Amino acid sequence: MAKRPSKKPESVPEGGATAVADAPTSPAKPVGRFGGKGGRGGRGGRVFKSVYKTGSAKGKNLVIVESPAKAKTINRYLGPEYVVLASVGHVRDLPSRNPKGVKNPVPGVDLERDFKPTYVINEDRANVISDLRRAAKDVASGDGQIWFATDLDREGEAIAWHLAQELGITSKQAKRVIFPAITKAEIAKAFSNPHPIDEDRVNAQQARRILDRIVGYQVSPLLWKKVARGLSAGRVQSVAVRLVVEREREIRAFIPDEYYEIKANFTNELAKAAGLAPAWQKFIAQRDDKNNPPTIAQQTHWLEENHGFRAELIEVGGKPIDILAPKEGEHRTEAQNKQILDRALEIARLAGVKNPSVDVTEDQSAKGPAKFIRAIKGDIDPKTPYKVESIETKRTTTRPAPPFITSTLQQAASSRLGFGAQRTMRAAQQLYEGVDIPGEGPIGLITYMRTDSTHLSGEALNAAREYIGKQFGDKYLPEKPNFFSSSNKDAQEAHEAIRPTNPDLAPSNPKIRRALSDDQFRLYELIWQRFVACQMTPAQWDSTTIRISGGTDPSPAKVVTFKTTGRVLIFDGHYKVSGVPRGGEEQTLPTFTENQPLAPFAASVLQKFTSPPPRYSEASLIKVLESEGIGRPSTYASIISVIQERKYVEQQQRRFYATDLGEVVTDKLIEGFxxxxxxxxTREMEAQLDKVEEDHLDWIDMLKKFYGPFKKDLKNAEESLVHAKAESQPSDYKCPTCGKPLVYKFGKNGRFLSCSDYPTCTYASPVDREGKPRPAAETVNVQCPKCGRAMTKRVGRFGPFLGCSGYSDKENPCDGLLNIDKKGKVTAPSQPPLITDLPCPTCEAPLNLRNGVRGPWLGCSRFPKCRGRGKWAELDEAKRTGLEKQMAAHDKANPIPIIKTMDGIALTDAMGKPLAAAKTVDQLSGDDGSSSGEQTLESVADEMGV
Incomplete structure (x- = not known):
């Protein structure tokens, strides 16, 4: 079937777009790739100075790219007949406000006229546009041409289109060039094969932008009315929050099942078994300075040194034991859970455990069987007869992983390097656009980093194979290249995987290490290793499984069987580059023969409980976003950033928790929309956008089909949704004042408990993350550094802290706060940094100057969003001297307070660190022990935003 012609993008005076959904007040300000707000340099960034000198492009060609770094690298390859200028991201966007006198619910989008967009030049890009217009005029006066070399995805295509519109060039006239890597060969190929601007791709980007604008600007005001002012909704981000909220509720509702594992340590040196038993008990009783027992890896090492090994009991009488965890989705009855302990003890006796005993403690905060913690004690008799029943050894192989795509790079950087998605993409962007290599100049080190394709070009495969053969030899080189299918069936940005542009530029090269920042180097090493390894031979292992049978009762129905496994690396293959992984439980087994007698010297009967689904990490959330088709490679990082900035989710120990606000907003949005x-x-909408780009689907028709049902939902929601603060939910708690039930209510800062008999009874209490009442604030013997009043111990979302007892004082409030360290001692608030006039080398925001233990150091003022660092040692002497004088004056004006008790005893030193002799907060609580009194709705109103 012939494709019908695509509908042209609206040719209007001004335009641009960002990848992040809006809300009218723009409460969340994700930082764009070039310092602005939103996707690629939207409004909100710094104003860029004019850099173009009139006349310098006469008789030359003009090349326009997004970033100055990319311009510098490209300019190196193009030569003197080209002038390369940067747009610094998007130059136009939908306006954030309507013109005076215009009433339009969605600024910049005419809902009555086929969603016609109106664009405006971003205020901070006015000078950029002026420069580009002057340069274009100079080019037009000669024989030169204008080339649009923006990135090869939808956003890059849209930037090219908006620039062409501003310069009066049609899409067909435009010379569009794209390259997956900024190398001489790729640039030469691109400039030899220019093409028009892809209007379908522009339409797909424009449709996404308008969709996001409609949802943001029409749903957010509804949240203001129904939940709280300042909130916002996003078409994709709100669905991502829903995933976290649903996982939170799965965890909350989860009731664990009890099960048991029986493990034993064996040796094939029978005479030593009796002596190994006390030695093992002595070893396992050791504790480190954090009171932790030996790790699994340390236990495995001890066993190997003492010719022992670990095995797990799997069968009794040839049948699988029935004390293990139930299958996924199945649950035991209460009666079955009660019987399981007796069955575990019976099996332990059959295995040789002498007189097992059970100690029980109760955990009232746990659910179901987990309320009763059982410690089973007993020693195994070393004389219990066991023998090797069978030995099975087979050769196994481990294939290399595919080269990185955007999502897998973000996941690997999160799990292996501890990088957030934004941090990963920032470093990847710098590696792609070019880094100055000593003696070489700016070089693009990796291919384009926004991709969902594992495809590798023939040139890349040849380069990898040549490098592997030269560096490692033929045995590491497969007969044919390795090919990998994409895991994402909706892959739409069909260019190459993320790879190094030249494998010869290895991370081990001293020039590379010196040229890269820590973040750049660690990420480049990860990308380089994955790419080279993916074209190497599989690793080979000899995997051995040993079955051990025996026990106290030789009758066939009572014989117990243990199993142990181990493996030995025979050939490292692709691990030659990436390193051999080693799990803590992986054992190197002794040499065995069938029927060989064995002796047990230790046994453990461990009570276990099934676990709820794990909380999402950045890596696992990105993985589910990808698998569910929510967003695209270019949006994963902004989704993760925005849902945190809007305080709908928060991270603790690198895991996401839904906030009370996130849960309430999600419930309202599900109810209304x-x-x-x-x-x-959401997945279908992404597929529709793909069809706009790939199959000429009419983007206006697509928006009409969306907006009709959405408009009805919006009207119904405005009429039917009840304000969150007017709702209450039952709890399991009774009011300590009057005995009536407590109910959960919602304030701007989260849930709290209130007496159901309010206003007759005014009792109220903040709650912890599990919804349990938090105790009344306890006064401690610590003086507030701001006002001198006593501090009170409080518990926030990130743990305990001290807050001034005068916080709720209506006449003279005080917001003094003190942190509590891991040892439970008070620490002084940190000194504010000195904001300098030096730009961050990563994002160009001002650098902060601080005094550290090793002297002055410069860090980005936007930390942790940006982790750029300045180089103090490379500043000239006059600059360092001036900053040192400013720092001295700053320190004098902002002294670190010495925290004291109410009677003047110092708790911290001049640097704000706890004194060795200082009491802990718990000990200081005992000095006074008073409580701030009964909690009432009025007393918690400020804290909960009521």
Whole structure:
């Protein structure tokens, strides 16, 4: 079937777009790739100075790219007949406000005229546009041409289109060039094969932008009315929050099942078994300085040194034991859970454990069987007869992983390097755009980093194979290249995987190490290793499984069987580059023969409980976003950033928790907008956008089909949704004042408990993350550094802290706060940094100057969003001297307070660190022990935002 012609993008005076959904007040300000707000340099960034000198492009060609770094690298390859200028991201966007006198619910989008967009030049890009217009005029006066070399995805295509519109060039006239890597060969190939601007790709980007604008600007005001002012909704981000909220509720509702594992340590040196038993008990009783027992890896090492090994009991009488965890989705009855302990003890006796005993403690905070913690004690008799029943050894192989795509790079950088998605993409962007290599100049070190394709070009495969053969030899080189299919069936940005542009530029090269920042180097090493390894031969192992049978009762129905496994690396293959992984439980087994007698010297009967689904990490959340088709490679990092900035989710120990605000907003959005909050519908919308780009689907028709049902949902939601503060939910708690039930209510800062008999009874209490009442604030013997009043111990979302007892004083409030360290001692608030006029080398925001233990150091003022560092040692002497004088004056004006008790005893030193002799907060609580009194709705109102 012939494709019908694509509909042209609206040719209007001004335009641009970002990848992040809006809300009218723009409460969340994700930082763009070039310092602005939103996707690629939207409004909100710094104003860029004019850099173009009139006349310098006469008789030359003009090349326009996004970033100055990319311009510098490209300019190196193009030569003197080209002038390369940067747009510094998007130059136009939909306006954030309507013109005076215009009433439009969605600024910049005419909902009555086929969603016609109106664009405006971003204020901070006015000088950029002026420069580009002057340069274009100079080019037009000669024989030169204008080339649009922006990135090869939808956003890059849209930037090229908006620039062409501003310069009066049609899409067909435009010379569009794209390259997956900024290398001489790729640039030469691109400039030899220019093409028009892809209007379908522009339409797909424009449709996404308008969709996000409609949802943001029409749903957010509804949240202001129904939940709280300042909130915002996003078409994709709100669905991502829903995933975290649903996982939170799965965990909350989860009731564990009890099960048991029986393990034993064996040796094939029978005479030593009796002596190994006390030696093992002595070893396992050791504790480190954090009171932790030996790790699994340390236990495995001890066993190997003492010719022992670990095995797990799997069968009794040839049948699988029935004390293990139930299958996924199955649960035991209460009666079955009660019987399981007796069965575990019976099996332990059959295995040789003498007189097992059980100690029980109760955990009232746990659910179901987990309320009763059982410690089973007993020693195994070394004389219990066991023998090797069978030995099975087979050769196994481990294939290399595919080269990185955007999502897998973000996941690997999160799990292996501890990088957040934004941090990963920032470093990747710098590696792609070019880094100055000593003696070489600026070089693009990796291919384009926004991709969902594992495809590798023929040139890349040849380069990898040549490098492997030269460096490691033929045995590491497969007969044919390794090919990998994409895991994402909706892959739409069909260019190459993320790889180094030249494998010869290895991380081990001293020039590379010196040229890269720590973040750049660690990420480049990860990308380089994955790429080279993916074209190497599989690793080979000899995997051995040993079955051990025996026990106290030789009758066939009572014989117990243990199993142990181990493996030995025979050939390292691709691990030659990436390193051999080693799990803590992986054992190197002694040499065995069938029927060989063995002796047990230790046994453990461990009570276990099934676990709830794990909380999402950045890596696992990105993985589910990808698998569910929510967002695209270019949006994963912004989704992760925005849902945290809006305080709908928060991270603790690198895991996501839904906040009370996130849960309430999600519930309201699901109730009011079931369609746009549906994961399947969101996936379908992404597929529709792909069809706009790839199959000429009419983007206006697509928007009309979306907006009709959405408009009805919006009207119904405005009429039917009840304000969150007017709702209450039952709890399991009774009011300590009057005995009536407590109910959960919602304030701007989260849930709290209130007496159901309010206003007759005014009792109220903040709650912890599990919804349990937090105790009344306890006064401690610590003086507030701001006002001198006593501090009170409080518990926030990130743990305990001290707050001034005068916080709620209506006449003279005080917001003094003190942190509590891991040892439970008070620490002084940190000294504010000195903000300098030096730009961050990463994002160009001002650098902060601090005094550290090793002297002055410069860090980005936007930390942790940006982790750029300045180089103090490389500043000239006059600059360092001036900053040192400023720092001295700053230190004098902002002294670190010495924290004291109410009677003047110092708790911290001049650097704010706890004194060795200082009491802990718990000990200081005992000095006074008073409570701030009964909690009332009035007393918690400020804290909960009521």
């Amino acid at each position: 079931p369609q746009i909050m549906d994961v399947g519908y």
